[in-house]
Amino acid sequence: MEFKHVSILLAESVDFLITDKNGIYVDCTMGGAGHSSGFAAQLEPGGLLLGIDQDDDAIAAASERLLHRFVCRTAVAKANFKDFAQVLDGMGIDKIDGIFFDLGVSSYQLDCAERGFSYMHDGPLDMRMNREAKLDAAYVVNNYKEEELAEIIHKYGEERWSKRIAQFIAAARKEKPLTTTFELVEVIKKAIPKGARLDGPHPAKRTFQAIRIEVNNELGILADTMEQAVDRLKSGGRIGVITFHSLEDRIIKQTFARLAKGCICPPQLPVCVCGKKPLLKKTGSIVPAAAEVEDNPRSRSARLRYAIKL
Template sequence: MEFVHKSVLLGESIDWLITDRDGIYVDCTMGGAGHSKGFAMQLGERGTLVAIDQDDDAITAASERLQGMPCKIKIAKSNFKDFGEVLDGFGIEQIDGIFFDMGVSSYQLDTPERGFSYMNDGPLDMRMDKSGRKDAYYIVNHYKEDELAEMIYRYGEERWSRRIAQFIVSERAAAPIETTFELVNVIKKAIPKGARQDGPHPAKRTFQAIRIEVNDELNILEKVVTQAVERLKSGGRIGVITFHSLEDRIVKQTLAQLAKGCICPPQLPICVCGRTPLVKKTGNIVPSDAEIEANPRSRSARLRYAIKR
């Protein structure tokens, strides 16, 4: 299956991030190179794009799509949390811009054997990096009931988390839950019929929670955003596309903290913390109505941004 992915907020991301044709830019979540190619096409021959992804299929597809770009291209297989090590390996200290797209690619969702989608039947997997040891099958069939309930509630914001966990544990006692559709059926049994009639697909929140757990997506986000800002040159830009409230809240709060100056208690007559703001001009952009109509998966997307002081 060809690696196809429709990039969200593409024009807005390019317009925000790229300010110097000769600059060094980092796409920490290259995927199928939708954003990466857009960034690269705005750079000149002295510019550099570092593109990072942990998915072998993405790297294969993106490597082809980034051939013939006007700038220097450096591709690395790594998790976005390790972008600093990638830059160190290339001998790069400071950068002009850094970008993260936290969404799952259309290719991953639409490829049943990757196990990301509740709309396609496939093995319970959900690993972004297929060499990773922990997959969705392990979580569903080996986590304790209270661990499942906590994970589904915390990462999926699912009100029926305890009931879903109970049903999963009961079902797997008879036989392991092996496929995405088997899990979907368990979730549908767990959620009362009346609660399933409105809102998103009944399995959406649980699948989101398991995917986040498999790939450790949220635990590293605050630290990564802070490290990314630290690697920027003065005036450098960061952009982060989020797709659900949990990750959006983390990015928003982290950038807000980095924009703060003194954090001393108000009763102190003078500042003793010596803290100065690291970023300015924080804000966000959401997709246009036209983009949402053309690509419904973009509906929940939000581009958070800031400039290094």
């Protein structure tokens, strides 16, 4: 299956991020190199675009599309985006001009049944972005305690029927382990009352999101990674992050706000004693235009959050 992915908010991301055509830029979630190619196309021979991804399929596709195709220097590295600083250290790079994150799952991963991300395609319960990782969706579904499942589905999926879904999963797996996406979908459909299934998104959407987040620790690494990213930026350097659901968006928004504020002293203190200075200026966000949403419905929930380092 060809690695296809439509890059969301592409023009907006390129316009914001690239300020020095001979600068160093990092795309920490390279995927099929859609955004990476857009960044690289703006750079001159002195510039460098580094693309990072943990998915072998993405690495293969992006290497073809990115390496040796632009006038600037390009490089590709396999790593989880939380480890981008180690990649930079290995290349002898200290400060960078811009860093970019496109969070969530790619269209390719969703459409590739064997990856097990989608409730729309039957495949093994996998959901690993890094296929060398030990934890997969089958283990979560079949081995987590019922209470743990309920908590994950509620916390990461914001699913009102989380306890009931966990109960039905626990009952079903006593008969036999759940091994495919469609087996899990059927259990979820039985768990959610018929009336509640008539409105809103696919009944399995929130549960699948929750399990995917758990498998890949998507939220647990965000705040620390954003702080590291800002630390590696030059003065005036830029950070852009595309989010797709309220949980990750809230973390990015709050982290940027904290780094832009600086001082963390209690409000009752008359003067600052913590000594923390603001690191960011001009934070904001952009959502896709109506035309982009019409062309690509998956962009509907996307939001580009951005900031500039002081």
